[in-house]
Structure formats: structure tokens, C-alpha cells
Amino acid sequence: MKKVSIRKGKERSLLRFHPWVFSGAVAHKDKGLQDGDLVEVTNHEGRFLALGHYADSSIMVRIFSFEPVEPDEAFWRDKLQKAMAYRRTLGLPAPNTTMFRLVHGEGDGMPGLIIDLYGDHAVVQCHSLGMYRMRDTFARALQELLPDLRCVYDKSSQTLKNACGIEIPDQVLAGTLTPDLVAQENGVPYKIDIVGGQKTGFFLDQRDSRAMVERYAAGKRVLNMFCYSGGFSSYALRGGAAHVDSVDISRSAIELTRQNIALLGAAYERRHDACCEDVFAFMEQQTEPYDLIVLDPPAFAKHLKVKDQGIKGYRTINRKAMQLLSPGGLLFTFSCSQAISMDDFRTILFSASALERKNVRVVHQLQQAPDHPVHIYHPEGGYLKGLLLAVDY
Numbered sequence: 001m002k003k004v005s006i007r008k009g010k011e012r013s014l015l016r017f018h019p020w021v022f023s024g025a026v027a028h029k030d031k032g033l034q035d036g037d038l039v040e041v042t043n044h045e046g047r048f049l050a051l052g053h054y055a056d057s058s059i060m061v062r063i064f065s066f067e068p069v070e071p072d073e074a075f076w077r078d079k080l081q082k083a084m085a086y087r088r089t090l091g092l093p094a095p096n097t098t099m100f101r102l103v104h105g106e107g108d109g110m111p112g113l114i115i116d117l118y119g120d121h122a123v124v125q126c127h128s129l130g131m132y133r134m135r136d137t138f139a140r141a142l143q144e145l146l147p148d149l150r151c152v153y154d155k156s157s158q159t160l161k162n163a164c165g166i167e168i169p170d171q172v173l174a175g176t177l178t179p180d181l182v183a184q185e186n187g188v189p190y191k192i193d194i195v196g197g198q199k200t201g202f203f204l205d206q207r208d209s210r211a212m213v214e215r216y217a218a219g220k221r222v223l224n225m226f227c228y229s230g231g232f233s234s235y236a237l238r239g240g241a242a243h244v245d246s247v248d249i250s251r252s253a254i255e256l257t258r259q260n261i262a263l264l265g266a267a268y269e270r271r272h273d274a275c276c277e278d279v280f281a282f283m284e285q286q287t288e289p290y291d292l293i294v295l296d297p298p299a300f301a302k303h304l305k306v307k308d309q310g311i312k313g314y315r316t317i318n319r320k321a322m323q324l325l326s327p328g329g330l331l332f333t334f335s336c337s338q339a340i341s342m343d344d345f346r347t348i349l350f351s352a353s354a355l356e357r358k359n360v361r362v363v364h365q366l367q368q369a370p371d372h373p374v375h376i377y378h379p380e381g382g383y384l385k386g387l388l389l390a391v392d393y
Helices: 073-089 135-145 157-164 204-216 231-238 251-264 279-285 304-324 342-355
Strands: 002-006 020-022 026-029 038-042 048-054 059-065 099-104 113-118 121-126 151-154 171-175 181-185 188-192 221-225 243-248 272-276 290-295 325-335 359-367 385-392
Touching: 002 048, 038 059, 073 099, 073 135, 099 181, 099 204, 113 135, 121 135, 121 157, 135 151, 135 171, 181 204, 188 231, 188 251, 204 231, 204 290, 204 325, 204 359, 204 385, 221 231, 221 279, 221 304, 231 243, 231 251, 231 290, 243 251, 243 279, 251 272, 279 304, 290 304, 304 325, 304 342, 325 342, 325 359, 342 359, 342 385
Parallel strands: 002 038, 121 151, 221 243, 221 290, 243 272, 290 325
Antiparallel strands: 002 026, 020 059, 038 048, 048 059, 099 113, 113 121, 151 171, 181 188, 325 385, 359 385
């Protein structure tokens, strides 16, 4: 196994079990290293520190073991078993929740790997070439550990293109893909578009926040912005919302939203409208207030170099939402931007509230569901930030 050695004094983060080695900490690396290679990380004296996957990028090594182990199929199967055991402590799967995240990268000690389950379908998404090279290993282990699986699908084309610029196809690794797949979350049915949908087919990280929307929706006029497939809309309707408007600029997302509301039944469809439009333009056109608004936009600031621009975007859209809320209205607002911390997000909302001269209370602080765990040694894994605000005049 090739080696990467760390500069003297730069090993402290690894001794605290942080799973990333940045390129600036590297003193020497063996010749011939290629993206995806297994590497042993050592200190400046050659002492073992960790094992990981190499990449010629700012994060040069992603660590999957701090012990000198043999990373064979049994090693990875054991990691998957531990990930499954953790989900069982969360009560997953359950009769009314058949879709959830089984592996969440660093949170499960497998940086660069995502595995989501939708009923009897598993979707593997690799964010590093090292994990992608082992996709068949994961497919075999999943079939062994989950004998009722009908399909294991690899959906890594976009993530690997973004991560390392390689072009690879998405493909079935095992079994047969079901075209009209329906899975449940807390008893709410959703059609899952694994092949054409965003992420692995659904935004599983918002399960707990969707349940909270259901709790507060009764009798309210609700606006769900950036609705994608209508995740929050279905919960709001089931919670007794008087009416729900779902808005997204994507026609395919709006069509999927309509299909998901139809799964609930005709009585729910009559209380719902779906609109394919730019969300900023839609908000400018509204004259009637809403009682509850959900703002769950895509990342406005994926990198530090666009952080200032992202801050402006979040401030603008939250100001507009506050303008559209009736007195005492509720605002569920989120950021999934890696470059925006929770402190940043609170400051943005403080600024928006002050500019609108609103009296705002923080009702709940929101985060990703626990099947998307944040490892204690890797706080960067807490990417989803959210607040439920009560907004008064």
C-alpha cells in the first residue's frame, strides 16, 4: 500500500479522529499515486496514523479507519452492519417508514459513500473515486445483509463528475429496477424517481421537519417554496391545512408533486395547487397572506468564494417570506449551504427580521434527520440548518 506522510505538527487533527487530510498538511506522498488509491497515512517519523482513499484535491485523503486493518470485503460488510444496527436503534425501517438513509459518509465512518433505501431498492451514490471502485463490493454486501432487496442502483454519475471530472454512467448493479416505485415516510406515500430525480430520488434529510409542519398546519394557508416533489406539501395537507400552494421552477418536479398529492386522495388534491414558476417571481405576485411558509431552497453558497452572494440570497428570500406571512405566521426556513454556518444563518435571519421590523421568535432549531448522523469528530457533517420562526407585526 502506498503512503502519504504528514508534516510535523499537522497530525493533530488525525489524532482527534478527524477524517480528512488536507493537501497543505502533506509532507510527502509516494510516486504513482492515483485518485481512488488506498493509502496509509503516517506522521513525519513514519508511524501509522490512518487508512484512507487518496484524491488529488484539497481534501487529499478521506479516512475510513484509524486502525491498521485489512480493508477487505469482510471489513466493509462489518461497517454496513454497524450502520444498519444504528438505524435499527432509530426504529428504521418501520411499517410506515420504508425509506431512509442507510449510510451517510463520514457520519458512518465511510467518507464519500451514500446509500439510501427506498423499500426494496437500494441506491448507492459515491462522492469519491475510491468508494466508486468498490461499488460491486457494496452491492454484494447489501444483497447478503438485506436478502429482500430487489435492486441495487448506482447513481454516481453527477457526483463523480463534480468531484473529479470523470464521466461514468448510472447503472443497475444488481437485480431489476422498478419504474413506478412508491415508498412511505411516516405513512405518507411518495413516488420515487430514482433515475431522473434529484439526489438519490428524494430529500430524506427533512423527515423530522416535515413531521413538524404536519403538527402546525391545521387550518392554515400554506406556501411550500422550492417544493421539488412536494414533500412538505403532503404532510401539510395530511395535517389539515386549509390550502397548500407548491411552487418550483422545474416542470418535472411539479408533475411529481401532483402525482404525490394524488397518492393521498382526491380530497387532498382539492386543497392543493402546484405552480411551475420562479419562486422569487411567484412571491412578488402574491397579494393574499399565508399562515405558514416553508423555504427549503437549494444551496445558495456551496463554496466560500460565493458566500457573500449566498448570504444576500437567503436574506432577500426570507425578507419576502416575512412580508407574505399573516400576523403570527410560521416560517420554516432552511439552508443546506456548506459555506453558511448556523451562526451565519441566524445572523441572516436577524438581519432580515430587523430590516422588515418584525417581532420574531425562534420556536425550534431544525437539522437533518438522525439517519443522516453528524459524527462527533466531524462537525462539518451538520450541513442542514433550519429554524422555525413565529413572525408578528
